[in-house]
Amino acid sequence: MTEPSGPALAGAPLPARAKVAVAAGKLTGAVSRAAGRGSGAVVGGRIALKLDPELLRRLTAGRACVLISATNGKTTTTRLVAEALRAKGPVASNALGANMPAGITAAMANDRDAEFAVIEVDEKYLPGVAEQTKPRAIALLNLSRDQLDRAAETRMMAQKWRDGLADTPATVIANADDPLVVWAAGRARDVVWVAVGQSWKDDAWSCPQCGGVLHLDSDDWSCGSCDMRRPRPQWALDGDELVAPDGARVGLTGLKLPGRANRANAVSAAATAAVFGVEAHVAIQRMEHVTAVAGRYDTVTYRGRTLRLLLAKNPAGWLETFDLVSPRGAAPSGPVLLSVNALSADGTDTSWLWDVDYTRLVGHRVLVIGQRRLDLAVRLQVAGVDFQVFDDVEAAVDAAPAGAIDVIANYTAFQQLRQKVGA
Numbered sequence: 001m002t003e004p005s006g007p008a009l010a011g012a013p014l015p016a017r018a019k020v021a022v023a024a025g026k027l028t029g030a031v032s033r034a035a036g037r038g039s040g041a042v043v044g045g046r047i048a049l050k051l052d053p054e055l056l057r058r059l060t061a062g063r064a065c066v067l068i069s070a071t072n073g074k075t076t077t078t079r080l081v082a083e084a085l086r087a088k089g090p091v092a093s094n095a096l097g098a099n100m101p102a103g104i105t106a107a108m109a110n111d112r113d114a115e116f117a118v119i120e121v122d123e124k125y126l127p128g129v130a131e132q133t134k135p136r137a138i139a140l141l142n143l144s145r146d147q148l149d150r151a152a153e154t155r156m157m158a159q160k161w162r163d164g165l166a167d168t169p170a171t172v173i174a175n176a177d178d179p180l181v182v183w184a185a186g187r188a189r190d191v192v193w194v195a196v197g198q199s200w201k202d203d204a205w206s207c208p209q210c211g212g213v214l215h216l217d218s219d220d221w222s223c224g225s226c227d228m229r230r231p232r233p234q235w236a237l238d239g240d241e242l243v244a245p246d247g248a249r250v251g252l253t254g255l256k257l258p259g260r261a262n263r264a265n266a267v268s269a270a271a272t273a274a275v276f277g278v279e280a281h282v283a284i285q286r287m288e289h290v291t292a293v294a295g296r297y298d299t300v301t302y303r304g305r306t307l308r309l310l311l312a313k314n315p316a317g318w319l320e321t322f323d324l325v326s327p328r329g330a331a332p333s334g335p336v337l338l339s340v341n342a343l344s345a346d347g348t349d350t351s352w353l354w355d356v357d358y359t360r361l362v363g364h365r366v367l368v369i370g371q372r373r374l375d376l377a378v379r380l381q382v383a384g385v386d387f388q389v390f391d392d393v394e395a396a397v398d399a400a401p402a403g404a405i406d407v408i409a410n411y412t413a414f415q416q417l418r419q420k421v422g423a
Contacts, residue, residue, distance in 0.1 A: 069121045137272050162183060305405050
């Protein structure tokens with residue numbers, strides 16, 4: 001006999017099978033944490049879904065759900081949207097970035113009563129999670145190459161989004177500056193276009209609709225062979241200001257998260273919160289309280305130096321990070337520590353290192369660690385960057401002068417560094 005899973009109020013009683021699944025998931029997560037195996041969210045969520053495959057649907061029924069997906073920036077934007085929506089009521093969120101169905105399910109099980117659910121979703125799982133959660137809003141930030149050994153080619157991912165979101169009743173908030181995102185959102189009923197700029201353009205040379213050559217300008221793009229072109233945005237990032245659909249401007253200089261990419265994330269987050277009636281100036285004021293996201297941008301003291309921790313997982317992410325540590329036109333200042341791993345969670349193919357413009361680091365003192373430090377060393381040598389290779393973070397930090405060090409690492413290297421330096 002199939003148990004009903006229709007609409008319900010947030011926090012409404014669960015059927016017996018779902019209650020058992022939630023309890024088993026929480027117990028498994030607690031055991032995992034006690035054993036020092038991480039947060040336990042993913043393994044707990046997996047057990048819960050094994051016991052009740054419909055659990056995510058049940059846990060999000062009756063909530064106003066928001067999904068955020070992208071190659072870069074989704075964890076930060078999820079945090080910003082959640083903060084903005086707290087102006088309207090309690091929010092449940094997978095704030096630490098466990099963004100596949102198991103991690104999402106665990107997060108929803110841990111907070112049953114919140115009216116809103118703000119959910120970061122891995123790109124590959126977006127259509128399935130959207131079908132389960134029936135979101136009111138879906139934010140699509142960007143698509144670029146990532147984890148080349150196991151992730152789909154970017155156009156294939158865009159196709160998956162396009163098919164999965166066709167005729168969705170959700171309001172789709174989409175980046176007008178990314179041709180792949182524009183095409184992916186092209187079959188949705190209600191799209192809010194946001195112009196936030198995009199430094200990385202090397203995944204958008206050909207038109208996703210017809211294969212023709214895209215003409216890319218600094219603030220516009222179009223296909224020379226079909227009618228694909230940049231839509232007119234309702235929201236925009238203009239320097240240090242958000243421009244709302246009514247022309248009102250909201251300053252972004254109060255944001256604690258640094259850089260152009262985070263101003264872009266804030267504009268997308270404000271456009272998403274507006275779907276639920278949060279005014280732009282209120283949303284931005286609330287976002288100004290966010291100082292770090294899951295360790296990103298944390299500043300810690302370690303071995304007499306001040307380390308700023310920055311995450312960069314793929315060429316697009318590294319490019320945005322370089323704008324923080326080595327702005328164009330500015331004189332190099334301060335050492336930079338780089339760490340790259342190639343474990344399963346990172347993607348084992350590191351050929352993407354050759355797509356990163358490491359010449360941006362010329363003039364900096366560069367310290368290299370990590371599992372793939374020798375691969376990175378070859379890339380830096382070709383780029384003409386002076387560097388030193390070390391076996392561990394202790395030796396690298398000790399070799400740097402007293403003062404500040406910018407630390408850039410990919411996913412597992414970033415987590416390892418956080419544990420080592422106590423962040």
